[in-house]
Amino acid sequence: MAGNSRQAGTSVTSRALAILSAFDEQHRTLSLSDIATRADLPLATTHRLLGELHRWGALDRLPSGEYVIGRRIWDIGHLAPTETGLRQVAEPFLHDLYGATLATVHLAVREGTEVVYLDRLRGNQSVPVVSKVGGRLPLHTTGVGKVLLAHAPAEVQDAVLASLTRITPYTITQPGALRRQLRQVLDKGYATTHEEMSLGACSIAVPVHRHDEVVASLGLVVPTLKGSEQRLYGALHVAAQSIGRRL
Amino acid sequence: MAGNSRQAGTSVTSRALAILSAFDEQHRTLSLSDIATRADLPLATTHRLLGELHRWGALDRLPSGEYVIGRRIWDIGHLAPTETGLRQVAEPFLHDLYGATLATVHLAVREGTEVVYLDRLRGNQSVPVVSKVGGRLPLHTTGVGKVLLAHAPAEVQDAVLASLTRITPYTITQPGALRRQLRQVLDKGYATTHEEMSLGACSIAVPVHRHDEVVASLGLVVPTLKGSEQRLYGALHVAAQSIGRRL
DNA sequence: GCACAGCTTCCGTTCAGTGGAAGGTCGGGC
DNA sequence: GCCCGACCTTCCACTGAACGGAAGCTGTGC
Incomplete structure (x- = not known):
């Protein structure tokens, strides 16, 4: 299978952050596909990174499958x-x-x-x-x-x-x-x-x-x-x- | 030189999130060494990842060299x-x-x-x-x-x-x-x-x-x-x- | 029942990431 | 002013975490 036809020069961290950047005031709830599009990432990559962000609490997944910013971000935001x-x-x-x-x-x-x-x-x-x-x-x-x-x-x-x-x-x-x-x-x-x-x-x-x-x-x-x-x-x-x- | 004697099974994303987790109410301002210790990461790794988080705005660096949670986290925290x-x-x-x-x-x-x-x-x-x-x-x-x-x-x-x-x-x-x-x-x-x-x-x-x-x-x-x-x-x-x- | 949209899983390949060590900087103590 | 220690920055050969197209799965609407 394909895979590893990666975009050169993009770090994992910057991709994870691109996912967080996909959210804004007009987009507080996003589907996996929305996030992939907005973060300019392949679906499989988005899926993997979303899993990690979700496990840590940076994102939450609604019963509908959509994602929202998680409490963990709210929590550490208060330390700014x-x-x-x-x-x-x-x-x-x-x-x-x-x-x-x-x-x-x-x-x-x-x-x-x-x-x-x-x-x-x-x-x-x-x-x-x-x-x-x-x-x-x-x-x-x-x-x-x-x-x-x-x-x-x-x-x-x-x-x-x-x-x-x-x-x-x-x-x-x-x-x-x-x-x-x-x-x-x-x-x-x-x-x-x-x-x-x-x-x-x-x-x-x-x-x-x-x-x-x-x-x-x-x-x-x-x-x-x-x-x-x-x-x-x-x-x-x-x-x-x-x-x-x-x- | 050494390098690549990495801890197996740890993803880059989880390391970046470990860095964010180093901050709490009792630790709102942290030095690079503090973060490395609290996130259980080598100095060089911590240094690299801090650079990325800083560039994106997740963290800010004070004139003293210490790090604080950045405005970007505060911003997206409000979307939770x-x-x-x-x-x-x-x-x-x-x-x-x-x-x-x-x-x-x-x-x-x-x-x-x-x-x-x-x-x-x-x-x-x-x-x-x-x-x-x-x-x-x-x-x-x-x-x-x-x-x-x-x-x-x-x-x-x-x-x-x-x-x-x-x-x-x-x-x-x-x-x-x-x-x-x-x-x-x-x-x-x-x-x-x-x-x-x-x-x-x-x-x-x-x-x-x-x-x-x-x-x-x-x-x-x-x-x-x-x-x-x-x-x-x-x-x-x-x-x-x-x-x-x-x- | 079928079509479609969206999500999930797979996995051979590869390059982003690795971190010990060396070097540099700065502040404090004498 | 010098020395020392703490902390930060940089290097780079090696390697395993990450890659993403494709296939499969699921749910919904017609």
């Missing part, structure tokens, strides 16, 4: 500094901010030209949001994103402003308009959005500093900022200062 | 059903519970003879707790643990009751006394603790049902239950019922 550093320090402040405002609370960082959500608190009465912990959204359409973009290096700003995707009719897609807003973010110390990411959702966000560096952004999402902008800014600012002092 | 199922459904209820009580809120499941914490909310004024998301604690000393133990199969109860470790002077270590409490948990519908896990911390917890099965426990940690036990039980019960209906 992302989890034990900024998030852990910020956590009680986020909870207090939620308790004080009952608005959706976000803690986010910039990664390249995107926002990554490290934490999110929301109640049943909160404005529906599309953010997810671990998920990514654009920098130009979110409050936390505008804060992070305003404090980003020029080359990041240039890259983002060269490609402003419209998400709602209110999304800012003119580079000039966004640049003016980013300057205002630096002047005022906070950013706002008005239905630019989701209809019915407005937001306000502030930077979290470690020494002089902006390491994260803290934000709130509410139905409207009318009449509450300064109050929310005050609460955010205090929380962000407290977090920054503990870092 | 643990994250997208029970936790996501429960999240707004937990936040509301926190908003209503300002107590530390726990969502936990049983895994073998331990409690695993899926979520935890706490503010700056909350009672200090030792729980961590992704972390484990004993079943017999925590409120959520007693609930999960009361609803566990008999063989799990037997195993736990055969080995009741004392953690504080108030920890229940007599099997008869704990059995009586577990019966009370079933009768009353909730469990309590009084400084059995940590001095200064009392707790109350209820089961979360999916159909007839207890799939999790929801709990609160407070300085004292005096004068508030029924109120807290009411809040927990309503939240747990709501979560159960959404599952």
Whole structure:
């Protein structure tokens, strides 16, 4: 039989990791064939490696035969500094901010030209949001994103402003308009959005500093900022200062 | 040179996973030598595999040369059903519970003879707790643990009751006394603790049902239950019922 | 009952992986 | 400033873990 007509230069480890990479937010449950396709691996190879990942707990197999990310990955994911550093320090402040405002609370960082959500608190009465912990959204359409973009290096700003995707009719897609807003973010110390990411959702966000560096952004999402902008800014600012002092 | 005096029967994938397994709550930052020792691998092998895991993002290397779990693991950990199922459904209820009580809120499941914490909310004024998301604690000393133990199969109860470790002077270590409490948990519908896990911390917890099965426990940690036990039980019960209906 | 899609198993061949040893780097102690 | 020890990095001849096409199996839909 055939076999051993392998792709030269590909390690076993990189194949196993390619299998893990096949999963994303749009693909949380995958069949063996799906994984083989997405990881660009032969079926037999995929089958063998899936068996090993499953035995260790990196993946689980559903009764339907499909695979999902396993508890073991969730477990060791919690050992990442992302989890034990900024998030852990910020956590009680986020909870207090939620308790004080009952608005959706976000803690986010910039990664390249995107926002990554490290934490999110929301109640049943909160404005529906599309953010997810671990998920990514654009920098130009979110409050936390505008804060992070305003404090980003020029080359990041240039890259983002060269490609402003419209998400709602209110999304800012003119580079000039966004640049003016980013300057205002630096002047005022906070950013706002008005239905630019989701209809019915407005937001306000502030930077979290470690020494002089902006390491994260803290934000709130509410139905409207009318009449509450300064109050929310005050609460955010205090929380962000407290977090920054503990870092 | 030597080389190729490999341990027979060990796959590359299992070695890479052994490296990831070297990390735990007590060992979040490890040197190359530490990892080699803990994964039972030769230095050269460890070095090569660490390079691959690092390139993919499963691990990061600190300026000191030590390794930590990388963002990539954190990212895909969020795709686990643990994250997208029970936790996501429960999240707004937990936040509301926190908003209503300002107590530390726990969502936990049983895994073998331990409690695993899926979520935890706490503010700056909350009672200090030792729980961590992704972390484990004993079943017999925590409120959520007693609930999960009361609803566990008999063989799990037997195993736990055969080995009741004392953690504080108030920890229940007599099997008869704990059995009586577990019966009370079933009768009353909730469990309590009084400084059995940590001095200064009392707790109350209820089961979360999916159909007839207890799939999790929801709990609160407070300085004292005096004068508030029924109120807290009411809040927990309503939240747990709501979560159960959404599952 | 048949066709098809997806999964599982096989196994001769081969190259990715092996790890002891040597060399390099760095930090601490004197 | 030097020395030592701990730790990390690199090498490479040899070999067995890994390879994957093909065949077989299973379940589903028509």
